[in-house]
Amino acid sequence: MPALIILACLIAAGTNQLRTDGLPLVGNWSVEDRFSDAAGDSMIISLEQAKQLFNNDEALFLDARPESQYAEGHIQGALNCPWQTVDSYFMELADRLNGQKMVITYCDGESCDLSHELALFLKETGFKNVRMLVNGWTIWQQAGLPVDVGK
Amino acid sequence: MWMIIFYASRFFLGAVFLYASYDKILNPQAFAQAVYNYQILPDGLINLTALVLPWLELLIGLCLISGLWLPGATVISTCILAIFFGALVFNLIRGLDINCGCFSTEATEGPADLWTVARDLSFLAVATYLTAYTFFFRSAAYKSSD
Numbered sequence: 001m002p003a004l005i006i007l008a009c010l011i012a013a014g015t016n017q018l019r020t021d022g023l024p025l026v027g028n029w030s031v032e033d034r035f036s037d038a039a040g041d042s043m044i045i046s047l048e049q050a051k052q053l054f055n056n057d058e059a060l061f062l063d064a065r066p067e068s069q070y071a072e073g074h075i076q077g078a079l080n081c082p083w084q085t086v087d088s089y090f091m092e093l094a095d096r097l098n099g100q101k102m103v104i105t106y107c108d109g110e111s112c113d114l115s116h117e118l119a120l121f122l123k124e125t126g127f128k129n130v131r132m133l134v135n136g137w138t139i140w141q142q143a144g145l146p147v148d149v150g151k
Numbered sequence: 152m153w154m155i156i157f158y159a160s161r162f163f164l165g166a167v168f169l170y171a172s173y174d175k176i177l178n179p180q181a182f183a184q185a186v187y188n189y190q191i192l193p194d195g196l197i198n199l200t201a202l203v204l205p206w207l208e209l210l211i212g213l214c215l216i217s218g219l220w221l222p223g224a225t226v227i228s229t230c231i232l233a234i235f236f237g238a239l240v241f242n243l244i245r246g247l248d249i250n251c252g253c254f255s256t257e258a259t260e261g262p263a264d265l266w267t268v269a270r271d272l273s274f275l276a277v278a279t280y281l282t283a284y285t286f287f288f289r290s291a292a293y294k295s296s297d
Binding site: 003023 | 176179180183184187188190194195197198199201202203205206207209210211214220222223224226227247248249
């Protein structure tokens with residue numbers, strides 16, 4: 001039994017050294033590092049900034065969670081764009097996104113990656129001002145900011 | 152008859168482990184993300200787990216099929232399936248909506264649910280049977296043939 005585990009460790013370390021896309025043995029999983037764009041710049045927006053943009057009506061919020069969770073409650077005025085079926089939603093949303101000064105994506109939970117994937121996708125598609133609000137739905141509610149229910 | 156069931160179970164579970172290891176070995180970065188999403192391990196252990204676990208699964212699969220190091224392979228397979236069970240149930244109970252990362256590092260599998268737990272439990276049952284058979288019945292059979 002120990003032999004199997006040791007062998008697995010050795011092969012893993014060996015192949016990881018050899019392959020070009022190997023991982024660092026101890027990764028950096030901090031929030032800033034995880035949620036960066038292709039150039040490595042952080043895409044995170046603080047709740048304070050998001051709130052300000054919301055109050056001034058200067059940003060469009062995109063909810064990256066599935067439709068059912070969006071229907072249960074979402075940031076007021078936010079549009080639903082579930083990451084898992086982004087292709088079918090995106091064409092409808094594209095017109096709404098054009099001309100927006102800022103697009104803010106969010107989902108729920110610090111480890112939720114949906115809003116990050118969506119933000120990266122939007123950047124690749126050509127939208128420059130895309131930010132993500134980490135753990136957005138939870139902190140938005142906790143701050144007592146306006147929400148909507150239903151589709 | 153019992154031998155046939157024993158061999159069939161070994162090949163079945165071995166194939167499951169080989170299949171499970173394949174995509175993770177090819178995509179360590181994506182698998183590390185899946186491990187991270189479980190929110191169980193400390194950050195410092197995530198990449199190590201993501202690197203070693205797939206190879207361990209591959210070795211277990213090979214051992215189960217070839218019959219080499221069978222006692223070790225059956226015990227480890229039972230242990231890791233039990234750990235997966237714990238991790239899945241833990242996250243289901245605390246309501247974390249995460250991807251299983253069991254067989255594919257792609258998010259297309261959909262979130263882990265009760266069906267995922269049931270699947271893991273059925274593998275765990277096979278692994279437990281194999282462990283018991285390897286340690287008790289087979290050694291008993293050896294003794295009786297002495």
